[in-house]
Amino acid sequence: MSFSIKNICCIGAGFVGGPTMALMAEKCRNLIFNVVDINKQRIAEWNNKDFSKLPIYEPGLEEIIKKTRNKNLFFSTEIEDAIRSADLIFISVNTPTKTNGLGAGKSSDLKWVEASARQVAKFAEGHTIVVEKSTLPVRTAEVIESILNSTLSGLNKDKKTFSVLSNPEFLAEGTAIQDLENPDRVLIGGEDKEAMLLLSKIYKNWVPDNKILFTNIWSSELAKLTSNAFLAQRISSINSISAICEVTGADIREVSRAIGLDTRIGSKFLDSGPGFGGSCFKKDILNLVYLAEYFGLEEVAKFWEEVVHINIWNQKRIAKIVVKKLFGTISQKKIIILGFAFKANTNDTRESSAIKICKDLIEEGAELIIHDPKVNPIQIEADLKIKPKPLNNEASKTFLNSNSGSWRFSKDLNIFDGSHAILVLTEWEEYKNIDWNYVAKKMVKPAWLFDTRSVVNVELVKKSGINLWLIGDGGI
Structure with missing residues (x-):
């Protein structure tokens, strides 16, 4: 087959x-890229004249x-033409976790994948x-192939x-562009060797040959789930040890x-914190759990499910400590x-530990003031499912009562x-440079600082007179 790639479409922005x-x-x-989505607002944001207002910050x-x-x-939203x-x-x-039906709470909802495959089957040419x-x-891939092949009858x-x-x-949010420019590997799974080579040719414009790996299609899919599961498991593991450190x-x-100096283990993903979040870790682990249960591997399912349980436990633990x-x-x-x-x-706030921790604190009656340099308050409201406190005095009295x-x-x-207290939940650089002497004078005594990200200067906080709880430090 003589075939070349000139126009590329990505369904999903x-x-x-x-x-x-x-x-x-x-x-x-030399190639044309069309990114299409049914979400008109998102596409409008990608096309915003003010480049600082793109829908994604990276x-x-x-x-x-x-x-x-x-x-x-x-x-654009012109999906058919693209x-x-x-x-x-x-x-x-998007492939969210199913909320009802078979596999609810664990397996992925593939309705958008199926819808996309049906659009491709209907409108693709040649x-x-x-x-x-x-x-x-x-x-x-089996589902996608079945849908596409159904159009080839007659x-x-x-x-x-x-x-x-x-x-x-294999992108890590916050370093996505760096990960794309210098990937650890590019994985291409399939059975059509010519198609695989054509896709690899695109990557070879900037990725060395030795970083492009070919596998069968099932291995490629499983490798993605497994990579995220292993990373999340390291986070849950170090957070469990963090709790032991605090009591010993x-x-x-x-x-x-x-x-981390043990070469068999390595130093990455060994920073203790409030827990893992993002769009993939929890979802991919639960997919593994569902897969193991489906094939009768109950012990395997329990092992990976416990990684999620530890993460939730750690979030609740932090709120209780406060x-x-x-x-x-x-x-x-x-x-x-x-x-x-x-x-x-x-x-990105998806599965952020801040959501669970803030909800628990609000349930206990706290009045929270939330700051984040990049997250929109509309998104925070959607995540917490609680409207923010009104600014006018009369409405505020209702909240106080x-x-x-x-x-x-x-x-x-x-x-x-x-x-009364400050809780660091995201490791933004600007939080490292706060003048704690100034802050101490503003707070109600005894004042507390809870650092779940190990970002503050311990000595400066102690000198300010603020009480410090530092995650995983049993010596404070």
Whole structure:
């Protein structure tokens, strides 16, 4: 088959599709990239004249969009036209965990993948390479192939043919552009060798040959789930040891440094914190759990499910510690929350530990003031499912007289007046440079600082007179 790739379509303009296609467009100026989505608002944000208001914040992304948008990178809602003109189509849509039906709470809901496959089957012309880019359960390619092949029956007047590949993303939010520019590996799974080579040719514009790996399609899908599961398992493991450090007098930073120097273990993902978040870790582990249960591997399922349980336990543990240190009650006490994104250098709040911790504190009656440099307060409201505290005095009185707590958002850090405690939940750089002497004068005594990210200068905090709880430090 004589076939070349000139036009590429990506269905899905989210955290994977947008940045990935932007980087590809920068590296492959001879190719056209169309990123399409049914979400009109998201597409409008990608096309915003103010590049600082893109829907996704990633260091370096804004600069790439400036170079490529409306040159060889286009964002639109014209899905049908983009599919028709495409030689290669990435499916990069959302795959949330099912909330009801078979596999609820564990397996992925593939309705958007199926819908995308049906659109490709209907509107594609000639030969089309279809690439799984979303995080998907094992054997999803089988579903896509079945849908695509169903259009090939009869006379097939349009002469449609399809090749289905798996090309999972291995991006860490906050470093996505760096991960795309210098990946540890690019995994291409499939059975059609020519299609695999054509996809690899795109990557070879900037990725060395030895980093491009070919596998069968099932191994590719499982490798993605397994990578995320292993990383999440390390986080739960170090957080469990962190709790032991706190009751034995050990310091988790010293323990992590010691075990990280073991070349068999390595130092990455050994930082203790409030727990893992993001769009993939929990979802991928639960997919593994469902897969193991489906095939009768109950012990395997229990092992991976416990990784999620430890993560939830750690979040609850932190909220309980705050209440305990503040004399057993936080009702109507003002607590400053520093950071709501699940990690620094992203505006993503999906599965953020801050959601569970803030909800627990509000339930205990606390008045939270939440600050995050990149997260929109509208997103915080959606995550907490609680409206922010009104600013007018009369409405505020109603909140004060209720048994439950409240929250409001602040754009700046002039928020410490009359606060009883500060809780660092995201490791933003600006939190490292706070003047704790100044803050101490604004707070109610005895004042507390709870650092779940090990970002503050311990000596400066102690000198200020603020009581410090540092995650994993039993010596404080």
